[in-house]
Amino acid sequence: xxxxxxxxxxxxxxxxxxxxxxxxxxxxxxxxxxxxxxxxxxxxxxxxxxxxxxxxxxxxxxxxxxxxxxxxxxxxxxxxxxxxxxxxxxxxxxxxxxxxxxxxxxxxxxxxxxxxxxxxxxxxxxxxxxxxxxxxxxxxxxxxxxxxxxxxxxxxxxxxxxxxxxxxxxxxxxxxxxxxxxxxxxxxxxxxxxxxxxxxxxxxxxxxxxxxxxxxxxxxxxxxxxxxxxxxxxxxxxxxxxxxxxxxxxxxxxxxxxxxxxxxxxxxxxxxxxxxxxxxxxxxxxxxxxxxxxxxxxxxxxxxxx
Numbered sequence: 001x002x003x004x005x006x007x008x009x010x011x012x013x014x015x016x017x018x019x020x021x022x023x024x025x026x027x028x029x030x031x032x033x034x035x036x037x038x039x040x041x042x043x044x045x046x047x048x049x050x051x052x053x054x055x056x057x058x059x060x061x062x063x064x065x066x067x068x069x070x071x072x073x074x075x076x077x078x079x080x081x082x083x084x085x086x087x088x089x090x091x092x093x094x095x096x097x098x099x100x101x102x103x104x105x106x107x108x109x110x111x112x113x114x115x116x117x118x119x120x121x122x123x124x125x126x127x128x129x130x131x132x133x134x135x136x137x138x139x140x141x142x143x144x145x146x147x148x149x150x151x152x153x154x155x156x157x158x159x160x161x162x163x164x165x166x167x168x169x170x171x172x173x174x175x176x177x178x179x180x181x182x183x184x185x186x187x188x189x190x191x192x193x194x195x196x197x198x199x200x201x202x203x204x205x206x207x208x209x210x211x212x213x214x215x216x217x218x219x220x221x222x223x224x225x226x227x228x229x230x231x232x233x234x235x236x237x238x239x240x241x242x243x244x245x246x247x248x249x250x251x252x253x254x255x256x257x258x259x260x261x262x263x264x265x266x267x268x269x270x271x272x273x274x275x276x277x278x279x280x281x282x283x284x285x286x287x288x289x290x291x292x293x294x295x296x297x298x299x300x301x302x303x304x305x306x
Contacts, residue, residue: 003027003057009101011070011094013085020098021074023047025054026063028102034133035063035104036300039095040205041114041139043231044215046073049205050113052285055293060301062109065102070094071215072208086218087230092123105129109300111136114257114282115220118234121265125239136248136296139282141261143235144227150258151225154191162186166225175222184223191256192282199286224256240268248299249274250292254281273299 003026008019028035040050047066057064068075069091078085099105108131112120117140124135141147155163162183169180193202209216221228247269251262253276266274275295280287 008075009098011076011097013090013093018070018076018078020067020070020076020094022065022067022098022102024063024065024102025057026061028063028065028104031061031063033060033062034107034109035065036109036111037095037099037104038064038066039110039112039116039119040066040069041116042072042205042209042216043069043091043115043219044072044209044213045115045205046208047205048073048208049199049202049283050116050285051201052289052293053111055289056297056300059293060297062300065098065104067098069215072212077212077214083218083230086215088119088122088234091119092127095119095123096127096129099129099131104131106131108132109134109136111138111296112140113138113285114140116140118231118236121240121243122236124243124245125236126242128242128244132245134246134248134300135243136250136299137265138250139252139255139257139284141257142237142240142264143261144231144233145235146261146264147257148225148227150261151256153258154256155187155225158187166223170222170226175226180222187224190281191254194254194281194287202283202286237264237268240264241270243269244271246271246299247273248296250277250284250295251275252277252280252282252284256282 006023008021011018011020036056038050038053040047046068050066053064056062110120117137121137166183169175219229219231249265266272277284277288284292
């Protein structure tokens with residue numbers, strides 16, 4: 001019997017019907033364990049790099065639900081929509097729609113990485129879903145302004161010539177060029193993923209963004225240190241006190257999401273545990289998998305943090 005399945009659910013926006021593609025490890029109908037819904041990052045990446053989270057099913061027999069968020073991967077790409085179409089509200093609506101369609105909205109755990117952590121935290125804080133039992137925020141900031149502050153600190157440690165090249169391309173709006181991308185990669189190799197080579201599933205998600213950068217560019221911008229999109233002024237800091245369920249935070253000292261950007265989660269959420277992975281950057285599921293999954297599995301099965 002196969003414990004892996006996939007499909008699509010309809011997602012209606014205005015007068016249009018789109019499709020959200022999902023993959024499930026485990027059996028939602030027969031399992032007595034609460035499912036874990038996984039939100040990938042980007043914005044505009046795909047589920048591929050989050051596939052290691054099937055370990056939660058393999059070890060703890062908790063069903064794991066992954067999906068491609070609208071705009072990329074196997075979900076509808078929504079070509080031709082106006083820029084205003086893309087926003088946090090759209091992706092929270094899509095998440096709610098998926099939870100309802102799969103019949104898990106009354107009892108689920110939520111795990112979000114990077115942009116997925118932004119989405120998960122905002123959803124938990126502003127919509128107060130009754131079925132959300134536990135929340136895991138991975139390598140994500142509590143505000144873009146704080147994220148920018150941390151990223152600028154990291155970038156200042158690089159050679160001055162590299163920083164000047166980055167700033168010149170940003171000023172000239174030539175960030176699609178090979179030189180700018182090469183400079184970004186120098187930053188990424190230290191503060192996104194320190195492995196060499198990068199894992200194939202991670203590369204698959206990056207290739208998806210390179211092929212269709214619409215969501216990424218519209219919401220964020222061309223890089224982590226040049227946020228000019230819709231989320232430029234985003235912050236969930238003032239709403240974090242509304243999150244009532246237990247929360248796990250995971251970050252790293254070398255993470256692009258620096259301590260100053262993660263700290264508000266720890267200070268303002270009532271039931272929270274914060275773990276720093278010392279041998280990872282932004283992708284602990286690849287860089288430090290044994291420690292990463294032990295922390296997550298302990299949280300999912302253990303007592304509420306205080």
